Amino acid sequence: EAQVTQNPRYLITVTGKKLTVTCSQNMNHEYMSWYRQDPGLGLRQIYYSMNVEVTDKGDVPEGYKVSRKEKRNFPLILESPSPNQTSLYFCASRLREGYSYEQYFGPGTRLTVT
Amino acid sequence: QQQVKQSPQSLIVQKGGISIINCAYENTAFDYFPWYQQFPGKGPALLIAIRPDVSEKKEGRFTISFNKSAKQFSLHIMDSQPGDSATYFCAATGPGGTSYGKLTFGQGTILTVHP
Numbered sequence: 001e002a003q004v005t006q007n008p009r010y011l012i013t014v015t016g017k018k019l020t021v022t023c024s025q026n027m028n029h030e031y032m033s034w035y036r037q038d039p040g041l042g043l044r045q046i047y048y049s050m051n052v053e054v055t056d057k058g059d060v061p062e063g064y065k066v067s068r069k070e071k072r073n074f075p076l077i078l079e080s081p082s083p084n085q086t087s088l089y090f091c092a093s094r095l096r097e098g099y100s101y102e103q104y105f106g107p108g109t110r111l112t113v114t
Numbered sequence: 115q116q117q118v119k120q121s122p123q124s125l126i127v128q129k130g131g132i133s134i135i136n137c138a139y140e141n142t143a144f145d146y147f148p149w150y151q152q153f154p155g156k157g158p159a160l161l162i163a164i165r166p167d168v169s170e171k172k173e174g175r176f177t178i179s180f181n182k183s184a185k186q187f188s189l190h191i192m193d194s195q196p197g198d199s200a201t202y203f204c205a206a207t208g209p210g211g212t213s214y215g216k217l218t219f220g221q222g223t224i225l226t227v228h229p
Contacts, residue, residue, distance in 0.1 A: 004157070033216070042120070042203055042219035043158070058216060090157050102148075103217060105157030 002027045004106035006091050012112045013081055021076045021109045023091030029104075030096030032074040036060065037088040037108075046089075049074055050096055081113040117141050118206050120220025127227050133191040135223045137204035140185065144206035148217070149178065149189050152201045161202070162189070194227045201225070 004025045013019055025032065033048035035058075045058030049068040063085055065077040074093075078085060091106040120137045127133045139147075148163035164171045164178040164187065171178045177190040191198055204220040 035217075035219075040123070040221055042118075042221045043217070044219070045216050048216065092157075102160045105159065107155070107157050 002104070004091055004093055004104050006089075006106040006109050008109060009107065010110050012114065014114055015082055016080050018077070018079050019081060019111075020078075021089060021091075021111070023074045023076065023106060024072050025074075025091075025093040025104070026072065027093060027104065028071065029093035030071070032068070032091065032093045033058065033103075034064070034066065034074070034076050035090045035092065037090060043090065046076070078111075081111075083113050085111065086113050087111060117218050118204060118220045120204050120223060122223060123221065124224045125226070127194045127225065129194065129196060129227055129229050131194050131227075133189075133194045133198070133225055133227070135189045135202055135204070135225070136186065137188065137220050138184075138186045139206050139218075141206070141208070141218075142185070144208040144218070146207050147178070147180065147187050148205050148207075149176075150203045150205060150219075152203065152222075158203060191225075194225075196227045196229050199225055199227050 007022045030051045034046040035043040037043045044060050046064050047058055047066040049055045052071050055066050089109045092103045094103045095101045118139045149161045150158035151161040152158040162173050162176050164180050166182045169180050175192045180187045202223045205217040207217050
């Protein structure tokens with residue numbers, strides 16, 4: 001089954017404790033991205049990657065890091081989480097060529113930082 | 115800076131009624147406008163999309179109307195069903211900008227269809 005998976009689905013942590021949210025897709029997509037969803041703001045892009053070893057900032061990159069060492073994986077790293085990073089996070093992927101191709105979203109990771 | 119504005123924030127419709135959600139955009143470089151549907155506990159999923167070279171696109175009970183001059187587009191759900199209860203997001207993207215293919219989302223509309 002073609003899908004984007006994220007782990008963990010739920011995470012409660014404390015300020016300053018480094019964490020990683022994993023994302024993996026099995027569709028051989030080149031383009032992957034991370035979004036955060038907040039009430040009243042919709043989804044906003046954090047980082048994206050056009051291919052292996054190619055990443056760039058989205059609209060709200062502060063406090064986040066990413067890496068793309070393998071085509072299928074695109075982890076999101078919070079090195080020193082803060083309460084304002086409490087949010088619902090989604091990983092997405094699509095084919096690189098043709099920006100109108102459908103983006104496939106993972107099931108989401110709900111993060112709470114206390 | 116919210117480049118895509120969506121309204122209403124929430125909508126309650128009776129079964130069989132018509133649900134209408136509106137979006138307005140600012141960036142004239144946008145040329146692909148998808149709508150996403152999100153159920154609780156799930157990620158958004160593509161529902162229907164349109165390009166500005168047509169004024170309307172219909173897929174089953176779902177229709178997008180597009181007004182290029184007004185920079186507005188809307189989603190119409192005909193014969194709304196309780197199973198349509200979800201959060202709907204409009205979005206826009208295009209070839210330009212600093213983030214190729216980035217989806218710029220509206221704020222979302224929570225639709226509730228009463229039986």
